[in-house]
Amino acid sequence: MTTHDDHSHLSDVELRVRSLESLLTEKGLVDPATLDAIVDRYENKVGPRNGSRVVARAWVDPDFKKRLLEDASAAIDSLGYTSTQGVDMRVLENTARIHNVTVCTLCSCYPWAVLGLPPAWYKSFPYRSRVVKDPRGVLREFGLDLGSDIEVRVWDSTAELRYIVLPERPEGTQGLSESELADLVTRNSMIGTEKAASPQNGDS
């Protein structure tokens, strides 16, 4: 039975997306299978795990780390995580004296190939504007209280150049395997809003 208001409804944005997709499909510019493959890739295959493996490799392999800091795109590519946007990546090493944090003040440029899609807060105006003005205050909100002896460097990504933070290897991880180390490398630690997890609380 079909009642008066039992019809389907598409929201305004759903209508706009369907319209664009059907027109682009008719013009031969996109096809639904390719779109599904792209979505699947970003939802299921690309993600911060890729970045975690890059960091863990750098922690255990000094030669890889050297190549990563010199030419991040090539080193990351050598592990099979390639950017489809053809953008360059640069890795910023955190040390006992320097803490790096990344942002895109213009929009939300992000190293998708290694970190997947950005979290909502990364895309928000408060983060984009405040981390530039008051990085220490923003980091405190993330639970990271840095001493005044540590220099904080904020890096603004662009469409052509994306940054990834290489967090410090946590204390007490000498006996861990590379894959156990990768488990300690959180997404936020590669954005720079927290440190890599410690072994005792890194089971999240």
Next chain:
Amino acid sequence: MSMDLAENTPTAEELPSLPRDEDGPVFQEPWQAQAFAMTLALHAQGQFTWPEWAERLGAEISAAQANGDPDLGDTYYLHWLNALESMVASKGIVSTDDLALRKEAWDHAAHITPHGQPIVLPKVG
């Protein structure tokens, strides 16, 4: 990096606290994923460069802020869709008029489709 970026933005005290995510799905609704994928597909074909895209998306975000969007990250894909429509129109790929007509057709198709059945666009001549 340059600190000039901070000059036109409000002070930290004027801004609301940071929205936090729960590590949920990367797309909140399917249309967001579709808009994202169409953009990557068009870029892969060389319809526009990535810097062109970033500039247009940035412009949409700035315009939304100027219109009162607090821009907390939840409207990001709306800005994305606006930028995509604007990009395909300016590149002569799909005109604004064609989009509007097609939107009416989909809206009509949805209204004549009983709930629960797939919505199909009637063949247009």
